[in-house]
Amino acid sequence: MNDLLRALRAWPTLLRVGLAEMVAYRAELVIWILTSTTPLIMMVIWSRASQDGAVGDYDADALARYFVATLIVRQLTGCWLVWEMNQDIRTGAFSVQLLRPVNPLLIHAANTLAVIPFRVLLLVPLVGALLLWKPAAADALGQVAWLPFALSLTAAWLINFFVQAMMGCLAFWWRQSLGIFNVWHALFLISSGYVFPLSLLPPGIRGFAEASPFAYLMSAPVELLSGRLQGAAAWQAVGGGALWALLCGVGAAVVWRRGVAHHEAVGA
Amino acid sequence: MNRTLGALRAELRLAAMTALAYRASFFGEALLALLTIAWTLLPIFVLYDQRAGIAGWTRDEAMLVNGCFILLEGLMSALIEPNLRAVVEQVRDGTFDFVLMKPVDPQLQVSVHRTSPTRLPHALAGLGVVIWACLQLPKPPELGDIALAGLLLGSGLLILHALFTLVVSTAFWFVRVDNLSYLLTNTLDVGRWPLTFYEGGLRFFLTFVVPIGLMTTWPAMALRGLLSPGEVAMGLAVALGFSLAGRLAWTTALRRYSSASS
Numbered sequence: 001m002n003d004l005l006r007a008l009r010a011w012p013t014l015l016r017v018g019l020a021e022m023v024a025y026r027a028e029l030v031i032w033i034l035t036s037t038t039p040l041i042m043m044v045i046w047s048r049a050s051q052d053g054a055v056g057d058y059d060a061d062a063l064a065r066y067f068v069a070t071l072i073v074r075q076l077t078g079c080w081l082v083w084e085m086n087q088d089i090r091t092g093a094f095s096v097q098l099l100r101p102v103n104p105l106l107i108h109a110a111n112t113l114a115v116i117p118f119r120v121l122l123l124v125p126l127v128g129a130l131l132l133w134k135p136a137a138a139d140a141l142g143q144v145a146w147l148p149f150a151l152s153l154t155a156a157w158l159i160n161f162f163v164q165a166m167m168g169c170l171a172f173w174w175r176q177s178l179g180i181f182n183v184w185h186a187l188f189l190i191s192s193g194y195v196f197p198l199s200l201l202p203p204g205i206r207g208f209a210e211a212s213p214f215a216y217l218m219s220a221p222v223e224l225l226s227g228r229l230q231g232a233a234a235w236q237a238v239g240g241g242a243l244w245a246l247l248c249g250v251g252a253a254v255v256w257r258r259g260v261a262h263h264e265a266v267g268a
Numbered sequence: 269m270n271r272t273l274g275a276l277r278a279e280l281r282l283a284a285m286t287a288l289a290y291r292a293s294f295f296g297e298a299l300l301a302l303l304t305i306a307w308t309l310l311p312i313f314v315l316y317d318q319r320a321g322i323a324g325w326t327r328d329e330a331m332l333v334n335g336c337f338i339l340l341e342g343l344m345s346a347l348i349e350p351n352l353r354a355v356v357e358q359v360r361d362g363t364f365d366f367v368l369m370k371p372v373d374p375q376l377q378v379s380v381h382r383t384s385p386t387r388l389p390h391a392l393a394g395l396g397v398v399i400w401a402c403l404q405l406p407k408p409p410e411l412g413d414i415a416l417a418g419l420l421l422g423s424g425l426l427i428l429h430a431l432f433t434l435v436v437s438t439a440f441w442f443v444r445v446d447n448l449s450y451l452l453t454n455t456l457d458v459g460r461w462p463l464t465f466y467e468g469g470l471r472f473f474l475t476f477v478v479p480i481g482l483m484t485t486w487p488a489m490a491l492r493g494l495l496s497p498g499e500v501a502m503g504l505a506v507a508l509g510f511s512l513a514g515r516l517a518w519t520t521a522l523r524r525y526s527s528a529s530s
Contacts, residue, residue: 031447035454041461045315048323048465055318179300186304190311200314 007106014107018114029115033122036074042195043067043130056200061136062226066197068130068137069225073218074194075119077157079112082181085168089263090175098260105165105256112161140227148234149224155241156217162248163213165256172259193219213248216241275372276380283383290386298389305338305393308460323464328404330462332488335397336421337460340483342391344428344453350382352432353449356439359525368522375518379429402491409491416500417490423507424483428456430507430514431478437514437521459484479506 022029043064050060058066085108088094097104131138167184170177189195191209198209198219209215220237223229229237287294312334316327325333355378358364367374402409409417435448455478463471463481474481482503489495 028447031451035447035451037454038457041458044467044470045461045465048467049315049319052319179297183300183304186307190307195311196314200318202314202317205310 003103007102010102011106011110014102014110015114018111019117021111022114022118026118029118030122032080033075033078033119036071036078038189038195039067039071039074040130042070046196047134056197058197058200061134061139062228063197064130064134064137065140065226066222068127068134069222070194070218071130072123072127072225073153073156073221075123076116076153077160077217077221078115078119079157079161079164081108081112081161081164082168082178084108085165086171086176086178089168089171094263098263105252108165109161143227143230145224145230145234148229148238149221151238152216152221152224152241155238155245156221158245159213159217159241159248162245162252165252166248169252169255169259172263188214188217191215192217193222197223213244216244272372272376275370276376279377279380280383283380284385287385294386297386301342301387301390302393305390305397308338309334309397323462325462325464328401329488329492331401331404332398332491333462333484334460335394335399335401336417336424336484336487337394338397339391339394340421340424340428340459341456342387342389342394343425344456346384346387346391347425348379348429348432349449349453350384351379352436354378354382355436356449359439364525374522375433375515398491405492407493409493413490413493416495416497417487419500420482420487420490420495420503423504424487426507427479427483427510430510433514434517437517440521440525456480462488476506479510482506 046055046063046067047060049055050058050063054060055063085094088097094104097107100107163184164181167177167181170180191198191205191212192214193209198206198215201209210219216237220229220241224234224237309331312327312330315322316330320326322330355364358367358378367377370377431452432449435452438448458466458474459480463474463485466474466481471481476482486495486499486503490500
């Protein structure tokens with residue numbers, strides 16, 4: 001309990017430090033952020049495919065809305081924890097972080113949050129340009145259930161962070177755990193709704209995808225932001241996200257505790 | 269010349285031996301590559317579940333493009349990416365000086381010395397997809413078409429090498445450019461889809477400026493028998509131009525490089 005209080009007190013400072021670091025490495029940051037271009041490609045591909053009529057239950061406007069939302073959700077929930085942990089654990093930099101009186105994961109969380117203003121800064125012109133190209137993408141903004149969207153987005157952020165923490169911790173045993181993360185990412189691409197709406201999947205795979213955490217990483221907040229989920233369905237999406245966030249959080253805590261106990265620092 | 273060839277052979281043998289030393293990891297990675305590839309083909313099935321043809325491409329023809337993409341991606345991550353990414357590291361920690369001291373052309377040296385054959389199964393899987401898609405075509409490609417496609421894939425590899433060289437050459441100024449190479453590999457993803465899916469300026473950009481379409485769509489068109497030898501010659505010319513630009517950037521960068529120890 002004491003630890004948590006201390007962390008909470010340090011939190012504003014941590015955020016400020018994170019922000020300062022972001023400003024210092026802004027050029028590098030812009031490039032990292034630009035690597036998430038997949039929604040743009042998919043938007044072009046699907047808009048070409050929808051030129052001669054609706055695709056499943058999505059017409060051209062709905063597809064445009066969907067992929068603009070995908071771009072936004074991807075940027076706001078993005079995180080680089082698994083790469084940073086892999087590098088820090090291998091080089092020994094992580095041992096220094098462990099010496100600090102605040103849990104390193106909380107520091108990483110603060111850094112990840114501190115990037116968000118920059119991501120927004122980059123998103124605004126990008127989304128603006130997309131809306132000029134497809135004005136219809138903004139049509140459904142009136143129907144968006146904003147509170148469920150915000151909650152679902154938070155859940156997606158947490159799931160992503162916890163999963164990356166879990167996989168990052170595997171590097172305590174293996175030194176290198178990016179291989180397994182790449183498998184996770186390949187699964188994510190198809191079953192999260194990142195490259196096409198889940199309702200276009202064949203029924204069997206669709207059932208798996210919709211129950212999986214992947215759907216709550218992307219599909220749920222995206223469908224909320226594109227105004228497709230209302231009322232009970234919206235809250236159901238929030239509930240599923242919260243459940244997976246909780247499960248992943250518990251998983252991350254367990255793996256973290258065992259990993260740190262197992263960790264023999266490089267040079268120690 | 270003989271010395272250069274000898275050095276090249278030694279480097280490649282070393283790379284193969286390193287790969288063989290980690291056999292378990294090799295088979296693990298091969299298996300993983302197959303699974304991921306099967307998975308990345310799913311979007312094509314989903315897309316063509318809705319339409320019989322899009323922008324002049326049927327499902328199997330689009331699969332041909334995707335196969336060419338996977339093949340090039342595998343070759344790139346075996347032959348190009350690890351080598352040129354290592355340069356960035358060497359510049360940062362100063363070991364690049366050892367490369368410069370050896371009496372073999374530095375560009376040649378860095379282009380082979382971290383070759384990782386473990387990624388070749390990925391390329392083979394891509395070749396498998398291409399062959400599978402060819403067998404589905406209404407008219408199987410003739411020998412001449414296959415030769416043209418091979419030429420275009422080869423020039424695609426040259427262009428990739430040149431693009432990576434251009435990025436890495438900036439390492440001598442900026443030191444940290446690993447993110448640029450990530451950006452490059454991510455941008456290449458547009459090559460999964462036939463060029464005609466993109467319109468107007470974007471298509472021009474992808475044909476001539478960052479010729480990703482040329483690397484994947486053109487070989488597929490050659491296999492479909494849609495390309496004339498003249499167009500293939502144009503593709504080769506673009507590849508040659510890129511290679512020269514890469515070479516120029518590299519030599520300029522080396523001339524400016526003041527080494528880590530001086």
